[in-house]
Amino acid sequence: MEPCIVLAPGAAEQPMAGMLAQLIRANLDERPAKKATLARMRGRVALVFEDLGQAVTLRFERGRVTVDAGIVGIPDVTLRAESELVLALSRMELEPRSGLPDPRGEVTRQVLDATREGSREVHGLLPSLPLVARLTRLLSVTA
């Protein structure tokens, strides 16, 4: 099944929503292996950009991702942070085999430190750990 990226009505007016859709599209085009990752994702992830006062909801339904402006429905995982920390998900260093974040990486360490200090909050991480790991892999621009 070919992946499908949908920008929900009204989401185009929000820069972050458009940027995330563009980022996912570019990653899928350049790295076909990410299509398999997207096909296994199911659930809702809410990204709250505290400094911008914006929120984006990503709905994953087996190869189809819908980008909504604001929080739509009940998210499985909610990530609250400043915009740069949220987008740092795309720059985290991943281990080649597992595809999980490499704690030795500089950006990964920054994200972990921010999480430890409380400037980055993740709600619902443990029950949806596979979803978060796949999201990190999908957004990554490094692997």
Place this chain on the structure above:
Amino acid sequence: MCAPRAAVVLGPSHFPLPRGLAAASGHDDGQMPARPSRVATVREEALRLGVRAPADVFDMDDARGAELALDDGREVHVGPGARAIDDAGIAVRGREERGRDFLPHLEAGPADVRAERGSQRLGPCPPGEEARNDLGREPARDAPPAAVHGRDEAGARVREEQGQAVRRAYADGHPASFGDERVGLPRSDERRVVARADLVDDLPVDLAHLEELRVAEGATEACVVLRHGVGVVANVTGEVEGREGPRADAATPGGEAVAYAGGLEAPCAEKHGGSLTPGVGQARRASRAARPACYRVGVSALPFPSDAWTQAFADAVNASEDYRRYGKPWTFGAVAMVIEKDASLGFDPEPGMILDVHEGVCRGARHVHGLEAVEGTPFVIVAPYAMWKEVIEGERDPIKAMMEGKLKMTTGHLPTMLRFVQSSRALVVSATRVPTEFPH
């Protein structure tokens, strides 16, 4: 168990102790046994030094304050009414005559707040006036100061006895300045005296207060600053010269260079808006002559956008250490920055610039007009003039502005741009270092 070191090593047979101390250490009252006392040992050690140590004698005719031997014939015995003897053993000239030799070269130091720690200032003193007056003044003719306050009562008493107002430029606790060297602490031995006291006065002086000499290096004439005398500082003006080249601040493009004078490396990096803004123009004292003086040369704002600004921007990018570091992996082509069309500001067609950045270096920059000129550029960022102004002035973070959609990347690969967030920020931040004149 400690032995009675005081009795064996430094007993009264060796060095006569004061009566009170000898009685205390000997315990001759017959009631208490003699016991070792560490305190007494220390005291006796100090006494031994006091007895055996020769008095320091300084040849004050030597600018460096070389020390004389005890039997040197040039030793000066100063008592009431005595006169100093020069190198040839001849009585030196009169006070006024000798003082005049120094007058052209001496100048009173300006009032220094630090000098007022030990005593209060005796009143306003125009620089360069009072020291000369003090040197050539007849004490008997001058009225004593109206009031002398401060903690240094001994010094005040001497001045009052001499009947002259002496401004004290240096006082206790004055930190040693650059170029100053403490040359000795003559003891208040009654047989010896420090020569050149006649610089100030060869009348009876309380020798106990002639304790400290300072020789200011770097002065053409050796200068002596007596602790209780007139503050005498050589009239040396620090030379300030512009120097460009290796010491010019490479991080300040647009002809903005920092020149240093003096032997130190410390830069003076405050930003001045004028074309030539002297910083520390001249050294006020000989001790400050060695300190660096700096000024900025050629700081002129460049109109934005323009060819000159674009070139200065390229220079700033090349001078940016951050960009050199984070932009090293960048091999994705040139970046164009375009200002949206605004006829009211004369931006029609859209002005912009193309930076040919590659591996952390800006290989070239072009000022262009119109969106057609940036076609084919791998990365094009477009924003209104007001937004560019905020970014260039450093008031807005370029990455955040991009996330907010205020800086729009109309052409380019977003994952690559996100991957080089630090590089992109360093690139735009370099623009903040360009002195910019914005159109109104």
